[in-house]
Amino acid sequence: xxxxxxxxxxQFRAVLRxxxxxxLPRPWLNQTLTDFCQQHDRGYFTLVGAPGxxxxxxxxxxxxxxxxxxxxxxxxxxxxxxxxAQRTLFEALQHLSDGxxxxxxxxxxLLQRASQTLSxxxxxxxxxxxxxxxxxxxxxxxxxxxxxxRYLPPGVYVVLSRRPVPPGRAGLLVESPAQTLDLSQFxxxxxxxxxxxxxRELQRGEGAIAPWxxxxxxTAETAATSLSDYCNGNFAVAHHLLQDLRQGVDLAPDGQxxxxxxxxxxxxxxxxxxxxxxxxxxxxxxATVEDIAQRLDADExxxxxxxxxxxxxxxxxxxxxxxxYGLFHPSFGAFVAQRTGE
Numbered sequence: 054x055x056x057x058x059x060x061x062x063x064q065f066r067a068v069l070r071x072x073x074x075x076x077l078p079r080p081w082l083n084q085t086l087t088d089f090c091q092q093h094d095r096g097y098f099t100l101v102g103a104p105g106x107x108x109x110x111x112x113x114x115x116x117x118x119x120x121x122x123x124x125x126x127x128x129x130x131x132x133x134x135x136x137x138a139q140r141t142l143f144e145a146l147q148h149l150s151d152g153x154x155x156x157x158x159x160x161x162x163l164l165q166r167a168s169q170t171l172s173x174x175x176x177x178x179x180x181x182x183x184x185x186x187x188x189x190x191x192x193x194x195x196x197x198x199x200x201x202x203r204y205l206p207p208g209v210y211v212v213l214s215r216r217p218v219p220p221g222r223a224g225l226l227v228e229s230p231a232q233t234l235d236l237s238q239f240x241x242x243x244x245x246x247x248x249x250x251x252x253r254e255l256q257r258g259e260g261a262i263a264p265w266x267x268x269x270x271x272t273a274e275t276a277a278t279s280l281s282d283y284c285n286g287n288f289a290v291a292h293h294l295l296q297d298l299r300q301g302v303d304l305a306p307d308g309q310x311x312x313x314x315x316x317x318x319x320x321x322x323x324x325x326x327x328x329x330x331x332x333x334x335x336x337x338x339x340a341t342v343e344d345i346a347q348r349l350d351a352d353e354x355x356x357x358x359x360x361x362x363x364x365x366x367x368x369x370x371x372x373x374x375x376x377x378y379g380l381f382h383p384s385f386g387a388f389v390a391q392r393t394g395e
Contacts, residue, residue: 064129072113075292077250081242082111082234086212089232090176095205096230099223100214103381104321104366105289106236106243108214112182115212121171122178127186135191138199142179161202168206177209185215185365189224198224205229216365237368243286251284251291252277260299269306276306283308287382293317310387318388325366331359333393335367336386339379 082100089098102108109126116124123145127133146163167177184198192200201211203226213225217237225231236243255262255273266276284290293313298304304311310318325332334345342360346353360367360378366385370377380386 065124065126068109068126068129069113069117069124072110073117075250075254076110076114076117077246077253077288078114079107079111079246081239085234086115089230090210093230094207095209096211096232097201097205097225097227098210098212099225099231099233100212100236101217101233102214102236103287103368104216105287105292105382107246107288108236109182110288112180112212112214115178116180119176119178121175122180124180124182126182128183133186133188135188135199138187142199159202160200161204164202164209165206168208171208175208179209179211181211181213183215184213184224185218195226197226201225201227203228217367217369219361219364240286244281244284247284247286247288247291248277248281250288251280251295254291254295261301262295262298265298265301265303268303271306279307283384285383287384289317290314290382290384308384310384310391314384315388318385321366321385322388322392325363328359328363329393331356331363332380332389335378335380336390337379339368339370339377341375341377343375345378 086098089096100108100111109128112124112126116122123142125132125138125141127138131137142160143163146160146167171177181199187198189198192198197203205211205227215223217235218224252273255266255276258266258273266273269276271279280291280294284294294304294308294311296313297311302311322329330349331345334340334348340348342353342356345351345360346356349356366381367378368381370379380389
């Protein structure tokens with residue numbers, strides 16, 4: 054019988070509690086993972102999505118509800134360090150498998166021993182949130198992120214989340230069964246999930262939400278529909294709007310850039326500042342590499358390199374006139390326009 058694995062760091066426990074408080078069940082997402090595990094006795098499952106699409110909350114939910122799991126989040130201070138992440142993972146697996154640290158120079162033997170402790174039907178989940186945030190520069194070219202093994206033993210599943218990356222840069226080459234679920238391909242389901250989240254929180258009426266509904270003569274149902282159109286399937290946008298509503302900010306019923314949302318986007322903008330000129334070309338319906346290069350009188354190769362750096366914050370769509378790049382959310386486009394004075 055496998056020992057239950059606990060989050061190795063105190064700050065991870067705080068993250069798990071925070072996500073558990075307002076987590077919205079997403080049955081379709083759970084079922085996709087369940088189907089994968091039923092079809093394969095081991096494997097890699099990767100959840101890809103833009104900032105705010107609910108990846109972290111879902112992995113935290115798995116950690117909170119699955120007894121045999123290891124949880125790691127690379128979004129907290131210091132957790133993006135490769136050595137720290139590796140050491141944390143190794144120590145957890147060595148503890149689980151009762152192995153001697155000197156017996157192993159890689160993850161594979163540790164995972165093999167952990168697999169041997171599983172009872173029939175048990176599964177070990179390695180839940181690695183925001184793996185794209187881990188600094189992999191110290192790793193040799195071509196190696197997997199965190200040196201994850203190509204082959205997994207029976208009963209072991211690695212569930213990863215990450216933002217979009219340029220083609221060929223996922224940092225994961227495996228021989229075990231693998232599936233990638235890109236949330237951008239499930240827009241309708243994501244919008245339905247966000248509307249359900251808004252409706253639940255509006256019905257609770259915490260803080261100044263109930264007075265806001267009365268002032269605008271709206272029911273929780275109508276307000277959820279109106280705000281969900283603005284949120285467009287993004288949980289973080291919904292979360293920030295609700296924070297401001299609870300604190301008494303009189304938001305427009307159909308949504309607007311709120312103080313909490315502006316603060317969050319300010320952090321993203323700081324990450325993108327070096328490519329600000331390119332970002333300004335991506336508002337509205339977006340643009341092709343050729344369009345951007347022509348507008349800025351720039352080299353197409355340089356533009357493509359900038360877009361590759363910006364990929365986590367973009368959506369990419371193939372159209373008749375070429376590949377179009379746009380910002381990941383309309384409200385972020387409004388923020389960029391406001392910030393740049395356009």
